[in-house]
Amino acid sequence: MQVSGRFQSYMITCCLLLLGLTFTVRATGEERVFPLTVAEAEDTVSLWLSRKGYDLYRRNIDQGGIQLIADTGESNWQISIWPNSPLATKIIAVFTENSMVIAGRNDELWDVLDRQSNTPALTKTQPSDTSFPSFMLAKNKAVVCIHSGGEAGALQLSGFIIDPAGIIVSTAHGLDYLQTVQVILHGGRILTGRVIKINPGLDLTLVDVSTGLDAFISLDKGRNLLEMGERLFTVGCPNDLSGIIFSGILDSPPRKVGSRPLWQVNMPIHQGSSGSPVFDLQGNLTAIVKGRYRGTDYIGFLIPFETLIEFISEP
Amino acid sequence: MKPVVRMINFILTLSVIMGFGFCETSSAFSAGDTVPNFSLKDINEKVYDLSSLKNQPMVIIYFFDVDSRSSQEGLLTIDDLAKQYKDVDLLVWGITTSSKEKVLKFNTLTNPTFPILMDTTGVSQKYKAQTILPTICITGPELKVLDFFQGGGKTTEIMLVKLAERTLQQKKVEIAKAISGKVVTKNPGNVEAKSVHGYASLKAGDVEEAEKTFYELSREKGDGAVLGKEGLSTVYAQKGQTEKSLAMAEEVEMSGPGRAYVHVVKGDLLYSQNKKTAAEVEYKKAIAKKQSAPYQKAVAYNQLGRLYANRGNFKKSRELYAQAVSIDPYYIEATANRGLTYEKEGDWAKALENYRQALAIDKSDPFAATLAKNAKERLLLEQDEEKRSRIDKLVDELVLRYRDQTFSVDSTIEDDWTSQPMILTFTYFSETGGLTERDGFSTVLTSQLADQLNASGRVQVVDLILIERLLERLNLKTSDLAEQETALKLGKVLSARIIGTGAIFHVHGSSLITMRLVDTETTDITKVINGEFGGGPSIRKDMHQLNREILTTVIQHYPLQAFVVDIIGNQVLLNLGADQGVVLGTRFDVIEDKPAIEYRGKKMKPESAVVAQVEVVKLEKDFAYGHLKNTRRPIVRDDKLRENIDDIVFQGQGTKVW
Known part of the structure; x- marks a missing residue:
């Protein structure tokens, strides 16, 4: 019997449809989308299955998906994972027991994935509001790490370039007039600097690296008066980590130490933060980090901008 | 009963209690013995x-x-x-x-x-x-x-x-x-x-x-x-x-x-x-x-x-x-x-x-798993002469490019709108501070992030073995990449758009990380990510969070751009595919550039208008199919598409049973 080509193709289509239908019926399962990356979803599901004592097999499937097959001999999970965007994942889970597909067994899996989805963001080293104004990235380039002394008496400070001719401001504690220090620029370049001006009373110093530098923080854009509760930002070298940005809140009235005012700030201040520039929300230079309250990492003291101007203006 | 007898009985009873009731002994086995099977x-x-x-x-x-x-x-x-x-x-x-x-x-x-x-x-x-x-x-x-x-x-x-x-x-x-x-x-x-x-x-x-x-x-x-x-x-x-x-x-x-x-x-x-x-x-x-x-x-x-x-x-x-x-x-x-x-x-x-x-001891330990995977890859590479020679050949080319400062340009790209693959390379992370219980933090960090980013399909990370070989040939140490200029030069040679670099500072019980993502073309810092990695079980979660932050930054700062190639009913064909970072579910806005407006001598460039949205439903290597949604005008060939991050994190609520 001759069968026309058109009829043949119709029959093939029908068979394919039927096969597709059969597959759909056989693979009864549940599908959900989670705000997890594919890697995170796979990791979470794998961990869950291996903790339940399943042997695990993994294979790549179409459209950038992966399938995890877990088997104990009696029960079996087939979990297919596809991206639903770069930051979301679609999961289809099918559970079989003694070769029978069992519906409604996914609650525990969905629970585990829900919990993973609700994991808080990577613990930030700064207070809860984690957004930084974009200007901080530019300011970052003018910040340096300063090292002095050997292993036993090593001192590490932060500082910032205020003049493209190579003049840097930092705090004075632990430094001496005309002392040589090592200055590490934002890009990692190491220069030798010399303390050319120091005022231990104000706890400020100027270091000269005698090299032309591109990035600098202008003293023309400074601000004297801050308000209580105002949000501030600093970038420095805490613990010798270059370019760390922190934010904090001015949380206490100015206190007088000697005849000079100091501001108290609720901001992460670590070893090596002294000398870091502090900015307000508009990017104005407002202060310099002096140090932290002994025994804490979150209560810091700032040298106000006006004190810096006073220091620079001194003969 | 005589008092002496009572005393003996008491002592005997006590010894039984001491011997049987409260005895901790290791007489049957000592620590380290293998127990008998049964x-x-x-x-x-x-x-x-x-x-x-x-x-x-x-x-x-x-x-x-x-x-x-x-x-x-x-x-x-x-x-x-x-x-x-x-x-x-x-x-x-x-x-x-x-x-x-x-x-x-x-x-x-x-x-x-x-x-x-x-x-x-x-x-x-x-x-x-x-x-x-x-x-x-x-x-x-x-x-x-x-x-x-x-x-x-x-x-x-x-x-x-x-x-x-x-x-x-x-x-x-x-x-x-x-x-x-x-x-x-x-x-x-x-x-x-x-x-x-x-x-x-x-x-x-x-x-x-x-x-x-x-x-x-x-x-x-x-x-x-x-x-x-x-x-x-x-x-x-x-x-x-x-x-x-x-x-x-x-x-x-x-x-x-x-x-x-x-x-x-x-x-x-x-x-x-x-x-x-x-x-x-x-x-x-x-x-x-x-x-x-x-x-x-x-x-x-x-x-x-x-x-x-x-x-x-x-x-x-x-x-x-x-x-x-x-x-x-x-x-x-x-x-x-x-x-x-x-x-x-x-x-x-x-x-x-x-x-x-x-x-x-723990098959899910992320450190051991990553280190084992790396070691296995190295051993396989030692045995695979063909792959080694392929890498050597590539490294030869890269060395020449590095020395001559010639960077690869994809000659098949005919327009400046269509996105190229987003390639990222991790260069150097300095490790300072305290002595963590675990060694190899930066190795594990970069390997894990590379695997996770590659798995996303959106970003391709340069193979760390390739970087290592290249540095060897250039007589550079990993620490030389702390110098941003060198790192950027290397990144460009590797055709990477972004380099990831930074510092890790270990404090008691946790590690502070600062990661800079630097654009190799503009040399600007695209993003600084500061975070704290807790020790112990949270490290796996922290790694995933960091991966999410990097991916979000990439999508926000470098959205995919494509053209509509064809329209069949509600379906459009795009000129970007899996190789360029498109994945299932990627959302695009179809945009329409507005002409500049001149008003009282002042020229203004209005924002592009969104005339439809496309969700990718099928992927091929160099192209993809998407479904049209929210169409405000008929979509035509050569319409521009731009990736939309706002709606991609979580689509679809509830469980679908089928």
């Missing part, structure tokens, strides 16, 4: 073969009598915990010589989560558990004895504290807290259990609870006060309160001169202050002193091993790591650290052997 059935005739548990990190074999309440106490406490905590993962086999009927009744009454096996073949005799019950044998990897207990009452309490310590070693902090909590509830005077509870809270990241526990303990008298102060010293160190921690350590040294762990805390603090010689002295003191839990003593050996490894003395450090593991067979950090010493010597086979041992 095969027993439960009441349903299901066979349980002990050898099938050879690869299990911990097994509790619990011999008991169903008629004796005191012999069941520990078993029922563990069962309670197993019922309370779904993920408890405690593998327990109860074994009894009681009759089938009695076991059936026991099972009906208690409904245990683990099997109760009928000893019909004299297994109890092999374990010397015929007379004294309960007899409890805790085994570690390879079914080697960790602890052996006989007797109920006080011994059960000791067993539970030991079990809490063992689970703490396995990083099962919640269950360690639960077990020690149960002991404290029953006996508020058990200071060891309180101490384990404090350290478990600390490992779980609950510093406040740990501080509270140790503070209360420090107010007690005798051993409790010393344990409490030692714990407080650890808590203060973790909080960054160095002076307070050192002051508390001094107090511990005065009141408990035999305590070892306090010297580890001091050693870590001194190391972070760059006083390495002084730190070494403290670690050695910790090793020499006797009073500490095994899991803390092992840390002392590990830290000294880390110190020697950092000095390049790998042989000595391996000896110390081996000692640490012999004390604490669950010490995955020391096991993996030993592998890293081989890795640094280029012996990838031995490195892999150690990483596999670490994975036998």
Whole structure:
């Protein structure tokens, strides 16, 4: 019997449809989308299955998906994972027991994935509001790490370039007039600097690296008066980590130490933060980090901008 | 009865109680012995073969009598915990010589989560558990004895504290807290259990609870006060309160001169202050002193091993790591650290052997898994001559490009709108600060992130082996990449649009990371990500969060751009595919550029209008199909598409059943 080509193709289509239908019926399962990356979803599901004592097999499937097959001999999970965007994942889970597909067994899996989805963001080293104004990235380039002394008496400070001719401001504690220090620029370049001006009373110093530098923080854009509760930002070298940005809140009235005012700030201040520039929300230079309250990492003291101007203006 | 006879009877009774009721003995097995194998059935005739548990990190074999309440106490406490905590993962086999009927009744009454096996073949005799019950044998990897207990009452309490310590070693902090909590509830005077509870809270990241526990303990008298102060010293160190921690350590040294762990805390603090010689002295003191839990003593050996490894003395450090593991067979950090010493010597086979041992302790450990994967790849590469020669050829080309400063340009790109693949390369992460228990943090960080970013399909990360080979050929050290200019040059040669670089600073109990994503074309810092990686179980989550942040930054700053190639009904064909970073579900806006407007001599460029949205439903290598949504005008060929991040994080609510 001759069968026309058109009829043949119709029959093939029908068979394919039927096969597709059969597959759909056989693979009864549940599908959900989670705000997890594919890697995170796979990791979470794998961990869950291996903790339940399943042997695990993994294979790549179409459209950038992966399938995890877990088997104990009696029960079996087939979990297919596809991206639903770069930051979301679609999961289809099918559970079989003694070769029978069992519906409604996914609650525990969905629970585990829900919990993973609700994991808080990577613990930030700064207070809860984690957004930084974009200007901080530019300011970052003018910040340096300063090292002095050997292993036993090593001192590490932060500082910032205020003049493209190579003049840097930092705090004075632990430094001496005309002392040589090592200055590490934002890009990692190491220069030798010399303390050319120091005022231990104000706890400020100027270091000269005698090299032309591109990035600098202008003293023309400074601000004297801050308000209580105002949000501030600093970038420095805490613990010798270059370019760390922190934010904090001015949380206490100015206190007088000697005849000079100091501001108290609720901001992460670590070893090596002294000398870091502090900015307000508009990017104005407002202060310099002096140090932290002994025994804490979150209560810091700032040298106000006006004190810096006073220091620079001194003969 | 004469008083003398009464006295003899009393002494005999007491000796029976002492001998059988409260005896902790290791006479049947010593730590490290392999337990005898057996095969027993439960009441349903299901066979349980002990050898099938050879690869299990911990097994509790619990011999008991169903008629004796005191012999069941520990078993029922563990069962309670197993019922309370779904993920408890405690593998327990109860074994009894009681009759089938009695076991059936026991099972009906208690409904245990683990099997109760009928000893019909004299297994109890092999374990010397015929007379004294309960007899409890805790085994570690390879079914080697960790602890052996006989007797109920006080011994059960000791067993539970030991079990809490063992689970703490396995990083099962919640269950360690639960077990020690149960002991404290029953006996508020058990200071060891309180101490384990404090350290478990600390490992779980609950510093406040740990501080509270140790503070209360420090107010007690005798051993409790010393344990409490030692714990407080650890808590203060973790909080960054160095002076307070050192002051508390001094107090511990005065009141408990035999305590070892306090010297580890001091050693870590001194190391972070760059006083390495002084730190070494403290670690050695910790090793020499006797009073500490095994899991803390092992840390002392590990830290000294880390110190020697950092000095390049790998042989000595391996000896110390081996000692640490012999004390604490669950010490995955020391096991993996030993592998890293081989890795640094280029012996990838031995490195892999150690990483596999670490994975036998916990197959989900992200450090060991990543290090093992890297070592396996290296070994495969050593055997694959063809791949090696392919890499060498590529490196030759890259070396020429680096020296001539010629960067690759894809000649097939005909327009400046269509996106090219987003290639990212990790260059250098400096590691400073304290001495973490784990070595190789930056290696694991970059390898894990590379794997996760590659898995996203959106970003391609340059193979770390390729970078390593290229640096070798250019006579550059990894640390040379701290110089941004060099890193950028290298990034451009590798056709990377972004380089990821930064610094890791280790503080007690956590690591601070600052990562800069730098654009190789503009040299601008696209994003600085600051974060804190907690130690222990949270590291896996922290890695994923960092991966999410990088992906979000890429999509926000470098959205995919494409053109509409064809429209068939509701479906559009795009000129970008999987190779350029499109994945299923990627959302695009179809945009329409608006002409510039001139108003009173001032030119304004309005924002593009969104005229439709496209969701990718099918992918090919270089093109993709998408469904049109929210169409405001007919979409035509050459319409521009731009990736939209706003709506991609979470689409689809609820469960779909089909």
